[in-house]
Amino acid sequence: MTEQKSDSPDLSPFAGPAGGWGSVRSLAEILPREKIPAEGYRELVRQNKPDGFQCVSCAWPKPAKPHPAEFCEEGAKATAWELTSYRTTPEFFAEHTLTELRGWTDYELEQHGRLTQPLRYDPATDKYVACGWEDAFDEIARELQPLDPRSVVFYSSGRTSLEASYMYALMARMYGNQNLPDSSNMCHESTSVGLKAAIGVPVGTTRLEDFEHTDMILFFGQNVGSNAPRMLHDLRACRKRGVEIVTFNPLRERGLERFTDPQNPLEMATLGETRISTQYHQLRAGGDLGAMMGIAKCLVEWDDAALANGREGVLDHAFIAEHTTGFDAFVAAVRAADWLDITRESGLARAEIEESARLYAKATAVMAIYGMGITQHVKGVENVRMIVNLLLMRGNIGKPGAGPTPVRGHSNVQGQRTVGITEKTELVPVERIEAQYGFHCPREKGLDTVESCRGVIDGSVRAFVALGGNFLRAVPETAAMEEAWPRLRLSVQIATKLNRNHLFAGAVTYLLPCLGRIERDVQASGPQAVSVEDSTGCIHGSRGKAEPASPHLRSEPAIVAGIAVRLLPANPAVDWTGWVADYATIRDAIERTYPEPFKDFNRRMFEPGGFWKGNKAAGRVWLTPSGKAEFLAPTGLCATGFDDAEGRYRLMTLRSNDQFNTTIYGYHDRFRGVRNTRDVLFMNANDIAKAGLSEGQIVALESDAQDGMRRAREGLIVMPYSIPEGCLGAYYPECNVLMSLDHHAEQSHVPAAKSVPVRIRA
Ligand SMILES: Nc1nc2c(c(=O)[nH]1)N[C@H]1C(S)=C(S)[C@@H](COP(=O)(O)OP(=O)(O)OC[C@H]3O[C@@H](n4cnc5c(=O)[nH]c(N)nc54)[C@H](O)[C@@H]3O)O[C@H]1N2
Ligand SMILES: Nc1nc2c(c(=O)[nH]1)N[C@H]1C(S)=C(S)[C@@H](COP(=O)(O)OP(=O)(O)OC[C@H]3O[C@@H](n4cnc5c(=O)[nH]c(N)nc54)[C@H](O)[C@@H]3O)O[C@H]1N2
Ligand SMILES: [Mo]
Secondary structure: OOHHHHOOOEEOOOOOOEEHHHHHHHHHHHHHHOOOOHHHHHHHHHEOOOOOEOOOOEOOOOOOOOOOOOOOHHHHHHHHHHHOOOEEOHHHHHHOOHHHHOOOOHHHHHHOOEEOOOEEEEOOOOEEEEOOHHHHHHHHHHHHOOOOHHHEEEEEOOOOOHHHHHHHHHHHHHHOOOOOOEHHHHOOHHHHHHHHHHHOOOOOOOOHHHHHOOOEEEEEOOOHHHHOOOHHHHHHHHHHOOOEEEEEOOOOOHHHHEEEOOOOHHHHHHOOOEEOOOEEEOOOOOOHHHHHHHHHHHHHHHHHHHHHOOOOOOOOHHHHHHHEEOHHHHHHHHHHOOHHHHHHHHOOOHHHHHHHHHHHHHOOOEEEEEOHHHHOOOOHHHHHHHHHHHHHHOOOOOOOOOEEEEOOOEOOHHHHHHOOOOOOHHHOOHHHHHHHHOOOOOOOOOOOHHHHHHHHHHOOOOEEEEEOOOHHHHOOOHHHHHHHHHHOOEEEEEEOEOOHHHHOOOOEEEEEEEOOOOEOOEEOOEEOOEEEEOOOOEEEEEOOOEOOOOOOOEOHHHHHHHHHHHHOOOOOOOOHHHHHHOHHHHHHHHHHHOOOOOOOHHHHOOOOOOEEOOOOHHHOOOOOOOOOEEOOOOOOOOOOOOOOOOOOEEEEEEOOOOEEOOEEOOOOEHHHOEEOOOOEEEEOHHHHHHOOOOOOOEEEEEEOOOOOOOOEEEEEEEEEOOOOOOEEEEEOOOOHHHOOOOOEOOOOOOEOOOOEEEEEEO
16 A cells, blocks of 8 residues: 555666755645645645744744745645545544554554544553543543652653643643653754853854855755755855855765755746755764864964964954853864874865865854754764864854854754753753742753653653654664553553554553644634744744644643643642633743743744744853853764774664655655665665675664664665765664664763664675
């Protein structure tokens, strides 16, 4: 029934640009496949408009003056995925046991359509059975009440609105823990930790208008064409102005090479395209520290020479003196770094590094854009610190057109952290919450994602509540996690579609279906709107108008409140039911807890382009312990956390352009020339020859982690690809079974998904 089964794999290079006719064709396949009603096509036009809904795909900012159709191929797919006319009803569950459904693919599970009714797992028949909302809430509260709060996890995925997230975090804290891991723990937590320490804010400092002022972009480890396609418009505009875009990425990614704007009739008609990257450096996975150290070394050497000759320095000495600390120790490390180590670790020639450094030394306003290629490494936090080091050397933070620009993942993942979804006490205004609500707010650090997994495996976690996401599929060590999940006392999943996590039950298990953001949400006071924060700290209102997938669905705020009123002792300061009746009152509560970022929240939430919550570092106010921006020398030049060895490869687990995380839309990865399969192993041709393999051969990957545990992924087709020797690429989440829980970023605990040590078995 799936495309994979009906069509055989086709692996051949893709010649076209990102965007262009290929993306129009791809949409023409997907929209009818979901049997979207005509009303759904109208919804597409409202996507990312100030009075419309905010796309449920990525977190890239929405401009104040949107295009007539301000959406991309990926956003349209995400909308179609939610508006699908397919349904997964109680009748479906009457026909299928969970054991049987565990044999289905991720694609088949979600493709079956939207969940329609609350469900309770019946262990006797191994099936989900429809239940009532009130019964569900009652039993969940009854199960949670006697448990030690430390044994309960409240996970969330970054799609949930600011309103629901705020309520969810408050419920956890009133219950007695801050075990509030979220998808950000697997994603940009290295950014939150690294930027906070270096410049005092956990988020990037740039906004959309900075693209108009920049004259150079450093682009590290982000696959823009697939994962933030709307940014291609901003990059294209930069290229038209002659902005240099210097890319560091082990893979040749089409979106980083060239782009045809599907919204530009002239480009479409003439098959014109814009070259995106002006330099493209294919470094080794985990080689960014080496490459950046090389650039820093060039700058320092040229600075020395310039000063010795009485010329102006290459470094911004005035900025460094006024605004930074740690410079001397950092420069000492730069001077001590050896070019042999730099070229070996980065995999780049010295001339290549010098070429990028030369541009950087000339540029007056530089943005550093980055994604998972930076954060998902054992040295992910050091990677982020090194990006900041480079920017600080030439004063590239806190002026127009310059600054760190992490590309966040889920559409509200950054906002969730802003309103209290965090396991870290220092990120929460504890006293203000206590004053506002009159309860003792927990101080004990909560469990993050990796710690929650450990707790599930060792049995110390007894209950797991998930507000969205597909935790069990997204985390490392998936085999052991699936084995351990049934030992949970309680498993509660709030979701829109069936996914693999839902097929693993605890002793008591609920699957609760919720409204999506695109759908009309009517409460006691009338139709409601919600809000999200984009990658640049701008907050947008979002109004769903589509007919809900089922009359039985409840909104996320209503579900959280349903549990909270039964779980917690009555508190006159928290009116859960009143909040649900009118979401504006939740926003008032958010504003009281976070008065600065959310000033006049209700009044401003529909401002075109969103309202900016502010950013101290962008104004060169450094909220660090030293009161300055802090340089920090890296501890080494390799980000992988393991040594090279004969036969050991660095596996990068990647997204295709036909998926949203664990949601698989289809089996094509157009830009990488893959059709009808996800069982691909991208490999350098020399490595294929050296290993005695051949193109198209089926191989297995085996974990080569220190712990010696057996982990394997079978059935991968070898595909020669433009990728450095010693590095491999394959798709997430199918490869998560290869990842050890211990292989994560130091400090941030982000699983090191971009350098998994593996061996190949023929
Ligand atoms: N359509 C769509 N959009 C999405 C998502 C999706 O799945 N589908 N996911 C969303 C989410 S949650 C997130 S976090 C983002 C993810 O978006 P990205 O940050 O783009 O994440 P990945 O697809 O994992 O790709 C990472 C890129 O890093 C490169 N890379 C790997 N290792 C290294 C390295 O060591 N150094 C460097 N310099 N580069 C490296 C890879 O070749 C790849 O191009 O996208 C969001 N948007
Ligand atoms: N190996 C490897 N592992 C990775 C990564 C990697 O690059 N490599 N990337 C990591 C990253 S960056 C991330 S962010 C995580 C993603 O981890 P998660 O955020 O946990 O996973 P998603 O796949 O985004 O979740 C998809 C599910 O969300 C539910 N859903 C969709 N919309 C809604 C909604 O509106 N409300 C609710 N309640 N539920 C909804 C649907 O049921 C759907 O099945 O994965 C991480 N894991
Ligand atoms: Mo993410």
